[in-house]
Amino acid sequence: MKQLENLPYAYNALEPYIDEQTMRLHHDKHHQTYFDKFLAAIENYPELKNENVKEILRHLNKIPSEIKTAVVNHGGGYYNHNFFWTILKKDVKFEGEISKEILKKWGSFDKFKEEFKNNALGVFGSGWTWLVLDKNELKIVKTANQDSVISLNMIPLLTIDVWEHAYYLKYQNKRMDYVEAFFNVINWKKVNEYYLEVRKNDKNK
Numbered sequence: 001m002k003q004l005e006n007l008p009y010a011y012n013a014l015e016p017y018i019d020e021q022t023m024r025l026h027h028d029k030h031h032q033t034y035f036d037k038f039l040a041a042i043e044n045y046p047e048l049k050n051e052n053v054k055e056i057l058r059h060l061n062k063i064p065s066e067i068k069t070a071v072v073n074h075g076g077g078y079y080n081h082n083f084f085w086t087i088l089k090k091d092v093k094f095e096g097e098i099s100k101e102i103l104k105k106w107g108s109f110d111k112f113k114e115e116f117k118n119n120a121l122g123v124f125g126s127g128w129t130w131l132v133l134d135k136n137e138l139k140i141v142k143t144a145n146q147d148s149v150i151s152l153n154m155i156p157l158l159t160i161d162v163w164e165h166a167y168y169l170k171y172q173n174k175r176m177d178y179v180e181a182f183f184n185v186i187n188w189k190k191v192n193e194y195y196l197e198v199r200k201n202d203k204n205k
């Protein structure tokens with residue numbers, strides 16, 4: 001039986017910016033539930049059971065209509081959180097190729113941060129803010145609920161979960177403080193790796 005992957009670091013690894021209790025609930029309850037419901041949705045579809053969730057989200061047009069909503073919501077929730085955990089780490093310097101590209105596009109780190117923060121604050125209700133490559137262009141975009149940029153043909157490089165479950169215990173209604181704190185736990189090394197991977201694949205085309 002397939003199982004949800006463990007968090008790739010300790011629950012308290014992001015303290016004090018993201019607290020241990022939030023990480024426990026977020027991974028062990030919320031993420032686990034998306035995973036379980038996603039598996040339940042595709043249970044009777046062998047061709048989907050053998051497919052990677054990323055590929056499933058990339059080709060939503062192939063999903064039978066009776067399970068499509070469940071796949072978007074729970075498959076999206078499963079994949080988005082998998083990705084989110086990987087780009088979180090404390091005390092990682094903003095450097096590498098991706099930092100140069102961000103500075104080229106936004107002019108300064110502060111400008112980039114401002115647009116990213118405003119985007120995250122502008123998500124109405126629940127959703128995600130992303131830094132993506134969209135046809136080779138860096139962009140900051142938002143998605144509602146558990147919609148994933150993967151389904152929009154974009155390549156995710158960085159994301160923040162702005163569902164209340166991601167911050168409410170520590171920050172209550174102060175999403176701004178959570179988003180500000182998030183900037184202390186961005187794993188720029190990983191973001192850079194994602195960026196270089198795309199560039200490498202471009203060269204091999």
Ligand SMILES: [Fe+2]
Pocket residue numbers: 026030081161163165166
């Ligand atoms: Fe979440």
